[in-house]
Amino acid sequence: MGVNMRSASQKSDCCLLFSLWLGIIVSLVAIVLYVLLFDIDPPHLKPRQALENVAATMLYSSHSINIVVNGILMILHVSGKDVLNEPALVLCWSCWSLIHLLSLIVLIFLSYYSLLGHFTARLVLHLGTFLLVLVEAFLLQHLFRKE
Numbered sequence: 001m002g003v004n005m006r007s008a009s010q011k012s013d014c015c016l017l018f019s020l021w022l023g024i025i026v027s028l029v030a031i032v033l034y035v036l037l038f039d040i041d042p043p044h045l046k047p048r049q050a051l052e053n054v055a056a057t058m059l060y061s062s063h064s065i066n067i068v069v070n071g072i073l074m075i076l077h078v079s080g081k082d083v084l085n086e087p088a089l090v091l092c093w094s095c096w097s098l099i100h101l102l103s104l105i106v107l108i109f110l111s112y113y114s115l116l117g118h119f120t121a122r123l124v125l126h127l128g129t130f131l132l133v134l135v136e137a138f139l140l141q142h143l144f145r146k147e
Helices: 003-038 050-078 087-112 119-146
Strands: none
Touching: 003 050, 003 119, 050 087, 087 119
């Protein structure tokens, strides 16, 4: 294997690890910020509105699944499996990324209609998460097409 081929492979591995870690860290930070800052009910809104329950459930479940999917791909990659050349893994990851991005768009609209405070901060959280997940998706799609 030539020097150029080896450096291209190392660059590809580095980009893959970076994008997988990006997905995990973004989801962890989103969950922690939502729990600490936004998932607090004011006393006058008892019982909690269904809209807030749906938004919290979507956020927690979509980010948890994103952590699991990226973690599985990370474990497979570190164990020596070439995840970029496995069509089933690429298809599953691509479908999940699309679903995750759509759920983040729905969360942006749900935040707009929420009765809880901090609308601007919620919007920044969901838009920032959306953009970083989009960056991760573009990085991985670039790597998949390159292989």
